[in-house]
Structures are given as structure tokens and as C-alpha cells.
Amino acid sequence: MVMDKIQGGYSILTYETLGIPTPFPVGNINCYLIKNEPITLIDCGVYTPKALESLTDQLRNFGLELGDVKQILITHAHPDHCGLASVVKKYSNAKVYLHEKEINKAMDRAEHLKRIELHLAYYGLPEDLRHEMHNYFKWQLDFVQPLKKFEVIEDGHIFTFDGAELQVILTPGHAIGHLCYFEKSDRLLFSGDLMLGSLLEPISIEPYRRERGLVDYIESLKKLSSLNISLILPGHGKPMSDIEAHLKRIANNHQQRKKQILDIIKGEGKITPFRIASRLWPKLNMFLGISEVLGYIDLLIMEGKVQEDQTESRLIVFHVKPFDTLNENIV
Known part of the structure; x- marks a missing residue:
């Protein structure tokens, strides 16, 4: 746990970093306790007894109970960020805030995941791996309680605290309704999953329509770069201060990945996102791998280097543009 005060002009924001355990490979999530009134959590952890106990114990370390929390600011509606929101609300009647584009997954994650499964079939994921992914998604459902209120x-919304303010910044990319929270006076950013230390881009497949996740992600980074941020507090990992270097x-990673993927497409003719992902990251969860590939494909499409098509069986395939060989086998 880290305690800090952000002081600049008339602004003093006091916060604590609460490391809440998750069952996911990413490890702990960083939830942030803002101790200025109204007492606020930025994200709240996954729905497990261990996470709830950890959150409760860490609040008590600062003389607080769950019932003292007045509001929860959700960065995005993934289980590790909003799984406990309904539970905290039950204890405290706290208001829970999120962007409208995250409502569907917050209210009915089962339907959200069901639609993603369908997309994965179109992206070429084989039946045996779709079965594994179905079980993985079903397992995830245990870690989030649906939000009803x-x-x-x-x-642009402003949250006002005793002596401080936070500005809401819409930053799609990792999730279509992803939000960051910015303390203007001292340029502190609570960044959720938009900016992490890993170079594997945190892009997710959205189920209701094909979103340009990595394109949006890059635009969100450009939006944030204009803020002259002094410190980033991410949803996972350590704070970052050298923003420009990151x-x-x-x-640089984008250029390398685009070249890798373009070379694979050139060598294969027509190829599915799954086949590209399995070539690049054979041991990676294919939901993450396919999400990553689609992001870079979108950049290559924008650059006029790659074209997307759909077969009669509704498989999504990509090929180099222009594509003159008409009788390639679909991989």
C-alpha cells in the first residue's frame, strides 16, 4: 500500500494504493482509495472471498469500513475492476459510476461473453479451442456480480472532492467505454488498463460490433499525451513517471509487430486472425492473441497494406492488398 498527497495550488488529493488479489495471470489489481470526502474507490477488485477480505482489511488499516465508501469510479467493466462493486454498494449504498458503453457487460456479462465466443469462431478459432475458451469464459462468470444500479x-465530467477534483477522460482501446481519471493540478492520471508496463497491447474484442481497438488505443494515448502527465497510476503494476519514454x-513495438504480421500474411495468402496469433504467440490465451492481431490488422488496413474479406462460411480472412492470386487456399 502506498499513501501519497498531490499538492499543487489549492489542490490536495490524498490516495492509497490497495493491491487486491485476482485469480488471473495478471496478478493483483491496483484499486485506489481516495481519502478526501467523499470517500471513493477507483475500481474495486474481483468478486471472490479473498478479494473482499483483502479490500475490507486494507480499508480498516486506514480506519474505514466498506460502509464508509461513498462512490466507486469504474475504469471499465472487466471482472477484476468491477467484480465487487455490487457487494460494496450493498454495504455502503455507494454510487457506482461507469461509461454508458460499458453497461452491457456490467449488467449481463454472460451474454457479453457468449457473443465474443461467436466472434472467435468467425476469426478461425478451432472447435476444440472454442470449447476451452467457453470453459474459460464460464469460469470468469464466478468473479463478477452483475451491476443493477x-x-x-x-x-469531461468533473468529480469534486474536499480540496481536489478529478476529470473523467474517455479513453477507448482496452475497452470501448474505458475511462481514466485525471487530477488536473498536479497532472496525476489513474489510468486503469489503458497504460500498463507490458508492451503487449491491452486490447479486447467487443461483441456487439467490430471496434478498431488498437486504432482507438493510439488515439487515446495521443489524447493523454497532451495533458503533460507527471505520474500514471495503472490498474496493474507499478506507477510510471517517464511517460514519453513509455x-x-x-x-517502436507497433512498427515491429506490424512488420511481423504483414510478413506472415504475405507468406500465407489468405489467413485467419487465429492462424496469425498462433504463429506469433502459440502459448498465449488465444482470446488475447486474436484481440492483439486484430488491432495491428486494423492499422495495416488503414495504411492500405491489407484487406479483410469474409468467406461463404463467414470466416474472417486477411490478405495483402492488392491481392492478385485468386485461388489461394484459406488457411
Whole structure:
């Protein structure tokens, strides 16, 4: 746990970092306790007894109970970020805030995952791996309680605290309704999963329509780069202060990944997202791998280097543009 005070001009924001355990490979999630009134959590952890106990114990370390929490600011509606929101609300009647584009997954994650499974079939995931993914998604459902009551917030909304303010910034990419929270006076950013230390882009497949996740992600980074941020507090991992160096690493990684994927497509003719992902990351969860590939494909499509098609069986395939060989086998 880390305690800090952000002081600049008339602004003093006091926060604690609460490391809440998750059952996922990513490890702990960083939830943030804002101790200025009204007492606030930025994200709240996954729905497990262990996570609830950890959250309760850490609040008590600062003389607080679950019932003292007045509001929960959700960065996005993934289980590790909002799984406990309904439970905390039950104890405290706290208001829960999220973006409208996250409502479907917050209210009915089962339907959300069911639609993603269908997309994975179109992206070429074989039946045996779809079965594994179905079981993985079903397992995930145990770690989130559906939200029934919440408040919708939009880009630019200001949360006012005793002596401080937080600005809501819509930053799609990792999730279509992903939000960051910015303390203007001292340029502190609570970044959720938008900016992590890993160079594997945190992009997710959205089930209701094909979103350009990595394109949106890059636009969100550009939006944030104009804020002259001094410190990023991410949803996972350590705080980051050298923002420009991190953005440069991301840009370099994009160029390398695009070249890798374009070379694979050139060598294969027509190829599915799954086949590309399995070539690049054979041991990675294919939901993450396919999400990543689609992001880079979108960049290559924008650059006019790759074209997307759909077969009679509704498989999504990609090929180099222009594509003159008409009788390639679909991989």
C-alpha cells in the first residue's frame, strides 16, 4: 500500500494504493482509495472471498469500513475492476459510476461473453479451442456480480472532492467505454488498463460490433499525451513517471509487430486472425492473441497494406492488398 498527497495550488488529493488479489495471470489489481470526502474507490477488485477480505482489511488499516465508501469510479467493466462493486454498494449504498458503453457487460456479462465466443469462431478459432475458451469464459462468470444500479458518466465530467477534483477522460482501446481519471493540478492520471508496463497491447474484442481497438488505443494515448502527465497510476503494476519514454517504446513495438504480421500474411495468402496469433504467440490465451492481431490488422488496413474479406462460411480472412492470386487456399 502506498499513501501519497498531490499538492499543487489549492489542490490536495490524498490516495492509497490497495493491491487486491485476482485469480488471473495478471496478478493483483491496483484499486485506489481516495481519502478526501467523499470517500471513493477507483475500481474495486474481483468478486471472490479473498478479494473482499483483502479490500475490507486494507480499508480498516486506514480506519474505514466498506460502509464508509461513498462512490466507486469504474475504469471499465472487466471482472477484476468491477467484480465487487455490487457487494460494496450493498454495504455502503455507494454510487457506482461507469461509461454508458460499458453497461452491457456490467449488467449481463454472460451474454457479453457468449457473443465474443461467436466472434472467435468467425476469426478461425478451432472447435476444440472454442470449447476451452467457453470453459474459460464460464469460469470468469464466478468473479463478477452483475451491476443493477449505477450512474452513467461521460467524457469531461468533473468529480469534486474536499480540496481536489478529478476529470473523467474517455479513453477507448482496452475497452470501448474505458475511462481514466485525471487530477488536473498536479497532472496525476489513474489510468486503469489503458497504460500498463507490458508492451503487449491491452486490447479486447467487443461483441456487439467490430471496434478498431488498437486504432482507438493510439488515439487515446495521443489524447493523454497532451495533458503533460507527471505520474500514471495503472490498474496493474507499478506507477510510471517517464511517460514519453513509455510512449516511444509503444510506438517502436507497433512498427515491429506490424512488420511481423504483414510478413506472415504475405507468406500465407489468405489467413485467419487465429492462424496469425498462433504463429506469433502459440502459448498465449488465444482470446488475447486474436484481440492483439486484430488491432495491428486494423492499422495495416488503414495504411492500405491489407484487406479483410469474409468467406461463404463467414470466416474472417486477411490478405495483402492488392491481392492478385485468386485461388489461394484459406488457411
